[in-house]
Amino acid sequence: MARGKRGRNRLSLSAHHAMSPRVMSANSYRTQPDERGHFGDFGGRYVAETLMPLILDLETAYRAAKNDPAFQAQFDDLLEHYVGRPSPLYYAERLTEALRESAPQGKGAEVWFKRDELNHTGAHKINNCIGQILLAMRMGKTRIIAETGAGQHGVATATVCARFGLPCVIYMGAKDVERQQPNVFRMKLLGAEVRAVESGARTLKDAMNEALRDWVANVHDTFYIIGTAAGPHPYPELVRDFQSVIGREAREQMLSRIDRLPDLLVAAIGGGSNAIGLFHPFLDDADVKMLGVEAAGEGLDRKHAASLAGGFPGILHGNKTYLLQDDDGQIAEAHSISAGLDYPGIGPEHSWLKEIGRVEYTSVTDAQALDAFQLLCRTEGIIPALEPSHAIAALTKRAPEMDRDEIILANLCGRGDKDIFTVADALGVAI
């Protein structure tokens, strides 16, 4: 299809290309966190004293790596030849048309996807794992640990450990081990040791607790590859930076394909790494609106995983952020049909972006996500993961309210092969 240049949201390329995150004006949204790892009131380094020296070392090592062209070159090379980047930018024509059918006259924005589900291992998680394992080796660490919920981050971590020949222990809640057997087997095939966590509620947050317990006892040789843009500083920053390849590519691809920026970015949020990866390179593009989509589970008045919508600021797993918790600060169990969103917290940068109003946050229920999952299967021939199905559900509400010449760009951050058993079960189908 031939695409003309649009009037709306066009911009001067030269002005934008001159910008880089560290040299922008004081009004930039892209200069967080501060030197203590704070995003406004959020973030920080709330860890046990045993881990503090290591956290400080990690920060020093990350600063050096970030300024080392050789590190960046190796990261870029692996992303291109091992992960398969850049991922395509795709105009979802039939989904756009389907949503226009119910839209008022002149309404129905174009829907585009950033295809990070086409990465090696099937999700965006690998971008971050590549970056962190290079950092681990740079620091001389010889053993890798990670937590996982659905198993996607565990598989991505096991993958990079196999690629670089490092021993790997993955902590996974015993309940998740039971319901995610295919990913458990994948991790084992890749040579990882999967340790089922029986403590607490036996899900993702308990796996993270257990990984922290391992780390505190093995600080001398072990690197903890955290899977989302959360945890103690500098993790939220470095995970964001590694995942920002998503937004940088998308921005360049949009400009080169249609010479304009999208009007609205949409991404699902558990911890928020795919969302911050997409959003961050666009934060200073004032005309680009952003929508983060939390998991409303069975509904915000029932069991859910929407920390921003239903939580309060608190301290867990090394950072201050919005948490699902009771009046005494005890952490609540999250629920979502998507195991990747099933976490009672959220990355601290999202908490900050919510408070300053730069990003809008909404939530989508299990049922709405399931509908969106099926809609994308049938209109585009793409089986999405349940995580981005939340983003798709949210954009099906927004697209019919926006003008036809406006553009929505959503992050298709994972493919749905892993979810077919969950979806079949939810739809009452025996396979």
Added chain:
Amino acid sequence: MSGRLATAFAKPHPALVAFVTAGDGPTPAILDALVEGGADVIELGMPFTDPMADGPAIQAANLRSLAAGTTTAGILDIAKGFRTRHPDTPLVLMGYANPMMRRGAEWFANAAQQSGVDGVICVDIPPEEDDVLGPALRAAGIAFIRLATPTTDAARLPAVLADASGFLYYVSVAGITGKQQAAQASIAEAVERLKAATDLPVAVGFGIRTSEQAAAVARVADGVVVGSAIVELVGAHGKDAPAPVRDYVASLAAAVRNTTKEEA
């Protein structure tokens, strides 16, 4: 600094510091048993759903306590009752940041102060984040007790000691509570290093469970912290825990009191 903590560490023998999780078993009676057994300082653990620095024994105690319906208000009531019954024994609250910070630092500091609490140990507020809780506690006259660990090197130690009060808690093992004990030689060396840098008493904890271990640590430190072993007794005996806890603590206290402090 709290007078009660200073007095406890000024005794002729090293202090026995005993930890128990609030709300796990009959806590007021267990606290009485700790004092009767000879504990010089009490650490009252505030249960948390996600105790990531604790080993299996204290994790289980946290979950038992929360399952029994323990609340922050209930813990403060336990502290208040203890203060009435034991006007001279210092009481320290120990736990994680989120339950302490939930209603705000000032609220917590004032509530703790009104409940007769002498000190607070927070596992996941390092000196770098002191300003979220430290100033409020100090303004309320409560010691914010700092932790040093085997990974706290010489470059970092001044940051740990700045604004430290009450006593310095040396976590002798890089790891979680209730696991192995550090080698005696490494404990002696670490305490010597810490005492050269501060006038605060230095108490040593993590992995200490026998009288022999307690006596050995008491020879080099100002205080000996025992936690998981007591918590395991509470787990095993439930409502009948006070008697075995008293007897066990008495055996530790005898070992610690028979030790002569080596003056640094």
